[in-house]
Structures are given as structure tokens and as C-alpha cells.
Amino acid sequence: MHALGERSARRSARRATALVGGLALLVTACGGGDGGGPAGGAEAAADQESTNDAGNDTGDGGEDGGEGGEGGEQVTLRFSWWGSDARHEDTQEVIDRFEAKYPHITVEGEFTGWGDYWDRLATTVAGGDAPDIIQHESRYLREYADRGALLDLNEVADTLDLSELDPLVADSGTVEGAVYGVPTGINAYTLFADPQAFEEAGVEMPDDTSWTWEDFVGLAAQISANSDYYGAQDKGYNETDLQIFARQRGEDMYTEDGQLGFSEQTAADWWQLGLEMQETAGTPNASITTEVQAGGVDQSLIATNRGAMAFFWTNELGALTDTSGRDLELLRYPGESQHEQPGMFFKPAMFYSVASTTAHPEEAALFLDFLLNDEQAADVIKSDRGLPANTRIREHVLADLSDAEQQAADFLAEIEDELATPPPVPPVGAGEIVSIVQRINEEVLFGRLSPDEAAARFLQEANAAIG
Numbered sequence: 408m409h410a411l412g413e414r415s416a417r418r419s420a421r422r423a424t425a426l427v428g429g430l431a432l433l434v435t436a437c438g439g440g441d442g443g444g445p446a447g448g449a450e451a452a453a454d455q456e457s458t459n460d461a462g463n464d465t466g467d468g469g470e471d472g473g474e475g476g477e478g479g480e481q482v483t484l485r486f487s488w489w490g491s492d493a494r495h496e497d498t499q500e501v502i503d504r505f506e507a508k509y510p511h512i513t514v515e516g517e518f519t520g521w522g523d524y525w526d527r528l529a530t531t532v533a534g535g536d537a538p539d540i541i542q543h544e545s546r547y548l549r550e551y552a553d554r555g556a557l558l559d560l561n562e563v564a565d566t567l568d569l570s571e572l573d574p575l576v577a578d579s580g581t582v583e584g585a586v587y588g589v590p591t592g593i594n595a596y597t598l599f600a601d602p603q604a605f606e607e608a609g610v611e612m613p614d615d616t617s618w619t620w621e622d623f624v625g626l627a628a629q630i631s632a633n634s635d636y637y638g639a640q641d642k643g644y645n646e647t648d649l650q651i652f653a654r655q656r657g658e659d660m661y662t663e664d665g666q667l668g669f670s671e672q673t674a675a676d677w678w679q680l681g682l683e684m685q686e687t688a689g690t691p692n693a694s695i696t697t698e699v700q701a702g703g704v705d706q707s708l709i710a711t712n713r714g715a716m717a718f719f720w721t722n723e724l725g726a727l728t729d730t731s732g733r734d735l736e737l738l739r740y741p742g743e744s745q746h747e748q749p750g751m752f753f754k755p756a757m758f759y760s761v762a763s764t765t766a767h768p769e770e771a772a773l774f775l776d777f778l779l780n781d782e783q784a785a786d787v788i789k790s791d792r793g794l795p796a797n798t799r800i801r802e803h804v805l806a807d808l809s810d811a812e813q814q815a816a817d818f819l820a821e822i823e824d825e826l827a828t829p830p831p832v833p834p835v836g837a838g839e840i841v842s843i844v845q846r847i848n849e850e851v852l853f854g855r856l857s858p859d860e861a862a863a864r865f866l867q868e869a870n871a872a873i874g
Contacts (some may be wrong), residue, residue, distance in 0.1 A: 480511065482770045487517040487531075488542035489524035490791075497787050504783045505774060512770050514540075532556050537762040539771045543588050544757055546837045548580060549665070551760070552587040553835055558761040559585040563772035568780055571797045575753045575829055580760075582832050588758030589779060592793020595721045595753055595819060596647045598738040601636075601731070604715035608634035615738040620680060623716075623741035627689030630715045638689040640708040640717040641696045643681040643848035646840050647754075648718055652677045654750035654827065655742050665834030667869055674862035678851050682858060693852035700845075705730055721819060722756060722793060725811035737818040739825075748827045753819070756793025794819060836873035843868045 488498060495518045502514045517538055519527055525547065531537055537556065551557050560567055561584075569577065569589060580588030598615075605612050608630040613622060627638025642648045650660035653669035662668040684690045691699065691708075699708055704723055708714025710730040719727065721737060728735055743749045759778060761771045778784050785800045790812050795801040805816060847865050850856040856864065 481513075482511060482767050483513045483515060484540060484765075484767060484771055484774060485515045485517055485538035486540040486542075486774070487524075487528060487538035489519055489521045494518075494791055497791060500787045501778065501784045504787070505777045508777070508781075508783070509773065512774070514774060532762075535764065537764055539762055539765040539767065540774060541760045541762060542591075542757055543580075543760045545579070545588075545755060546833050546841075548588050548758060548760070549582055549832050549837070550835045552582050552585070556763055557587040558763045558765065558768055558771075559587065560589065560761065560772065560775075561586055563761075563768050566769050566772040567776045571780065571799050573753070573796050573798050573801075575823065575826060576755050576796055579755045579829060580758050580832065588755075588760045589775060590755030590758055590793075590796040591778075592756040592790065592795050593753040593819060594756045594793045595751055595822070596645070596651065596718060597721060597751065597818070598716055598740060599709055599719050599724070599727060600716050600736045600738050601709055601712075601714070601733055602736055603733055604630065604634070604636045604712075608636060608715065610715075612736070613738065613741075615741075615743075617744055618741050619745045620742045624680065624684055624687065624689060627684055627716065628687040631688045637691050637708055637714040638716065639684065640699060640714050641681060641685070641690045641848075641852065642718050643678065643851070644700050644845050645718065646844045649674065649677050649844065650830065651740055651750035651752075652680075652742070654752070654830070655740075655746040655748065657747040659830050661831055661833055661837070661873075663831045665831075665873065667866065667873070671862045671866050674865055675858045678848070678858035678861045681848070682851055685852060693849070693854075696852060697849060709735070720754075721815040722790065724815045725809055728811045737815065739822060743825070749825050750827070751822065752826055752829045753823075754829075755796065790816070834873045839872040840869055843872065 486498075486502070488494070490498075495516070498518070499516055502516060505514060506512065528537075528541065532551070541551075541557075543551070548557075560569075567589070569586075572590065573593060576590045576593055579590050580586060600612065602612060610626060610630050610633065613626060623639075630636055630638035646660065649669070653659055653673050656669075656673055658670065658673055659668035681690075685692065685696075690696065699706060704710060704719065704726060707717055707719075707727070709717040710727050712731060712733070724735065724737065740749075740751050743751060759775050761768060761775065765771050778788070779797050780800065782800065782803055785795060785797075785804050786807070788795075789804050790808060794812075794816050795804060801816075805813065808816060843865065847856065847861050847868075851858060851861045
């Protein structure tokens with residue numbers, strides 16, 4: 408047997424022995440998910456994945472892999488991801504290139520849309536049939552890690568090279584020293600502005616290096632008063648906005664030990680700001696806001712030329728530019744120089760993880776290494792999974808990016824040296840925070856809760872969600 412295959416077999420045997428006792432104790436906690444989209448899938452995973460079968464083996468075994476690459480035992484891996492049809496096609500092209508380089512390894516793709524992904528993953532993990540390589544998301548990473556469903560990638564450090572990862576996200580998949588996910592690329596949540604809307608309203612674009620939250624509220628109200636545009640879209644439907652607001656005050660969404668990291672007063676001030684924007688007509692009324700929110704990115708105010716400002720992830724610039732038919736600008740968050748520290752941060756667009764039950768950890772790590780570090784893969788992926796987290800690969804792909812992708816890359820490079828320490832991995836239950844924030848935000852906008860009442864309720868429900 409090739410050395411790579413021998414190491415895989417030895418490590419699989421050790422993990423299987425160690426997991427059997429723990430999984431036997433956890434199996435009684437197994438339950439069903441609610442099927443309610445991503446958060447429901449994560450809940451199902453948290454309840455069910457303790458039944459993982461430590462003996463899961465997807466390998467064919469036996470045959471020599473032929474010439475090229477590492478050679479060795481013929482192995483089959485399964486790789487699970489979510490995404491668009493374009494991502495599916497590109498990922499299959501990357502798999503083809505990997506298999507050409509390492510003909511002894513076959514990678515079978517398992518893909519679906521975001522809405523079905525987490526329920527499907529929870530089901531396969533619970534049934535002891537987890538894919539070897541898993542595309543993951545930060546809100547659910549700890550849930551799977553805490554259930555013992557993910558491999559500590561320190562075990563395959565001799566195969567998987569993480570030395571070229573951007574320091575701002577290099578440890579973003581690490582929990583208590585164990586590496587359960589490696590970031591695919593970087594992203595930032597920030598403000599999108601439509602210069603044409605500003606011009607038609609007779610309002611100057613702000614200096615985003617120094618503007619305050621008060622400036623933001625005032626500009627939005629001024630644009631609404633002077634034009635047919637809404638000054639801004641309500642920002643209270645994404646918990647990342649609260650996180651940035653809290654980080655500016657020296658707090659955070661979560662602490663390193665998995666507790667809520669912000670005060671009730673900070674949450675109340677955040678909701679008060681959103682309510683003030685609605686009351687000054689800087690944002691639409693509650694009914695219009697809920698309709699816009701339900702329409703998604705493509706029906707956002709800025710995408711439909713009805714608003715001047717909105718908060719989105721930087722990798723959405725291309726889609727919003729195309730949908731709006733306008734040249735949009737990326738601006739720093741208001742308040743970045745107003746309080747204790749900047750609140751913005753680089754967020755991994757997603758992670759690559761390896762199942763703890765894989766029979767072939769070394770080969771899985773070899774595939775991850777190819778995805779992260781090989782220019783053959785980068786030439787296909789480009790920035791589809793975020794601007795590459797590998798800084799060398801990032802430089803390699805810049806020349807091939809679209810204008811919007813290049814604009815986003817330039818913005819990320821511009822703010823990189825200004826950012827504070829990245830946040831810790833979210834705790835178990837973090838996936839539920841999304842729906843809690845959205846529901847309470849609507850209560851505030853419709854006047855059924857005051858900002859103080861909203862903050863108290865949010866802390867109560869969020870603490871219950873994360874245990």
C-alpha cells in the first residue's frame with residue numbers, strides 16, 4: 408500500500424476507536440429537524456449527527472492509481488457543496504483537473520441549493536454517510552465540530568498547507584486549537600451606494616473615512632426629502648449589522664467561549680437607530696420594508712433604482728451592478744472612526760471541512776490543498792467562493808476578475824489594514840439568531856416593541872438559542 412494510504416488507514420482506525428464510546432453516549436439525543444431552511448437544517452444536524460458511523464468508508468480500494476500525482480491506492484471521495492448552476496459546473500471542472508493530476512483519486516460531487524443543503528447534510532451525517540469533504544458556513548461550523556462530526560485538520564498538516572492564508576481569516580475555522588474548517592475566500596459586509604441617486608438628489612457622497620452614524624441618518628433623510636429615492640434600505644434584518652455596530656463599541660456578537668458579547672444597551676441603541684431612520688423617512692415605512700426584504704437582493708431598493716444606500720456583502724457587487732444597471736460604489740460603514748475601534752471584518756465566504764468519519768483523511772486533505780493552493784483550481788474558481796483566502800492565489804486571479812469583482816477586491820485591499828481582530832467562531836445555535844433578529848426587527852418597525860423592549864427580548868431569545 409502507498410504511504411499515503413497507510414497513513415489514512417491508521418488514522419481512520421484510531422478515530423473509529425476513539426469515537427465509538429462517545430457516539431454511543433450521544434445517540435439517545437438524536438432527534439429530527441424542523442425542515443425550515445438553513446436554520447432548521449443546522450438544528451437537525453445538532454440533534455442527529457451524533458449517530459455518525461465511525462466506520463463509514465467510501466473507498467474502492469485495491470487498484471494502482473497509474474502515473475502522475477501521488478499515485479497509490481485507488482480511492483473515491485465525496486464532496487458536498489451548495490451553490491448556483493455556474494458554481495456546480497465550475498466545481499466539476501476543478502474536480503476534473505484534480506483527478507487528472509491525481510488519477511488514483513476519484514471525487515464524486517454532491518450539490519444542491521442553499522435551501523436544501525443543511526437538511527440534506529444533517530440527514531447524511533446522522534445516517535453515518537457523511538461526505539468526505541464538506542462545504543461549510545460559519546454559523547453552523549461549531550455545531551458540527553462539537554458533535555464530533557468534523558476532522559481536526561491539524562491531523563493532516565503534513566498534506567494540507569495553510570501557510571499562505573490571509574492572517575485575518577486564517578484562524579476563523581479554529582475552535583479551542585482544533586482546525587475544523589479552512590476559509591475558501593474573504594468577504595466583507597459593507598455599504599453600497601448609488602452615486603447617480605446622490606447626484607439626482609443634490610446630495611454629496613460622504614467621506615467614508617470619517618462619517619458617523621448621525622451623518623448616515625441625516626444623509627438618508629436628505630435624499631428621501633430631495634428626490635424620488637429612499638435614502639436607504641432598512642438595515643435591521645441582518646445580524647451582521649448589529650455585530651459591526653457592537654464591535655465599534657469594543658463588544659462583539661459572541662465571546663470566545665460562545666456567549667453573547669454585547670450589552671442590552673447596545674442592542675437597544677441599534678434598534679433605536681433603525682427606528683429613527685424610519686421616522687425621518689430615510690427608510691421606507693414598515694409595510695414597504697417588509698415587502699422589499701421578502702424580495703431578496705434582486706428586489707432590493709438599490710437593485711431596482713429606488714434607493715441610494717443599502718448594506719450587502721462585497722461579493723454581491725457584481726449581481727447588484729448588473730441588476731441595477733448602474734455603477735455602484737462600496738463605502739466603509741458609518742461610525743468606523745467614531746468609537747473604540749472599527750467594526751468591519753473579513754468574513755470567510757465559506758469553509759472547507761473534512762468529515763471525521765472519512766476513511767481517507769490524507770486524500771481528502773490533498774483535495775483541500777488543491778482547492779486552496781493550486782493555480783489550476785484558482786483559474787476556474789476565481790472569486791466564486793470569495794476573494795481567495797490564499798494571498799498568493801488572490802494575486803494570481805486578480806487579472807482575470809470582472810470589473811465588479813476587481814472593484815470589490817480593491818475595496819477589500821484598501822480597508823484591510825484598518826480592520827480590528829476578527830470575531831470568534833459562532834456558538835452552537837447561532838443559525839437561529841438570524842430569524843430571531845428579523846422577527847424582532849419587524850416588531851420594532853411596526854411599533855409593537857420599543858427599542859428597549861426589543862433588546863430585552865432579543866437577549867432572552869438569543870441566550871436560549873445558544874444555550
